[in-house]
């Protein structure tokens with residue numbers, strides 16, 4: 001996604017700064033040796049890395065479900081280690097795998113959890129619950145009275161997101177939020193989630209194992225290795241195009257060129273001039289679509305080149321050879 005988070009951050013979204021944080025568990029495990037990371041207000045940052053590298057530990061230190069052994073964590077200008085952890089967690093939405101909804105409470109009551117803790121009036125809470133269920137694509141009249149076991153996995157996940165957003169948190173932390181559902185539902189939830197994020201522009205830190213998810217959702221991706229070591233922190237296109245180390249190169253995989261196509265748009269810079277007949281008979285593509293879609297369209301049509309249009313008007317030609325260069329990697 002090409003965004004400038006500073007100028008598009010949602011109301012009340014806060015930056016997050018991790019300053020040399022460390023976590024040593026009581027048994028001596030150095031889960032995070034030393035990590036510094038900045039997340040801009042309104043940015044969606046993905047933490048990814050092999051199992052056990054410390055992703056969840058990092059996430060839970062931000063809302064102090066786990067206390068850092070050392071270092072500072074700032075939300076905006078506030079040092080989170082100096083505020084009451086319970087008050088802190090009301091400012092931070094938290095979504096986990098399998099959601100963790102309260103099974104004996106209705107969907108509406110689940111979403112109303114934090115407003116209830118904050119002492120909101122009944123009317124304000126009811127309005128907010130309705131608004132949020134609609135925002136995540138669930139009809140409040142139909143779903144508000146149901147219990148979690150009466151929902152599909154994907155619907156539960158949406159309720160989890162609605163609950164996390166209920167008190168308009170300044171930050172949203174998400175730990176493998178989409179991994180408990182099947183791949184088709186997952187892709188749909190990811191797309192919906194991107195639309196939602198375009199609307200609310202929260203500062204989000206999301207943990208995943210899934211590189212495709214990281215590439216699809218992240219404004220930036222932090223690749224961690226064991227001990228919470230930051231191997232690279234970059235946009236998806238830069239990460240795939242120029243892995244900073246052998247570790248990252250292996251992690252992002254031999255097919256990173258194809259993944260890179262998916263996050264690289266077709267721009268004016270890659271177009272050839274139109275011929276006199278404006279490419280009559282050739283397939284057409286919209287400017288700004290991904291290079292991956294463009295290659296797919298060229299392969300499917302069997303054509304060597306396609307006409308690229310902007311607002312319906314042809315603006316240039318895109319050749320197969322040129323589109324392939326967009327997937328070039330170091």
Ligand SMILES: Nc1ncnc2c1ncn2[C@@H]1O[C@H](COP(=O)(O)OP(=O)(O)OP(=O)(O)O)[C@@H](O)[C@H]1O
Pocket residue numbers: 025026027029030031049050051052053054055056057058209
């Ligand atoms: N309470 C604990 N006591 C001791 N060690 C722990 C504790 N919790 C986690 N660890 C260890 O800390 C390291 C990091 O764990 P963490 O759960 O943060 O990793 P992760 O990257 O999120 O893993 P996964 O992707 O498998 O969920 C692991 O070696 C883990 O065994």
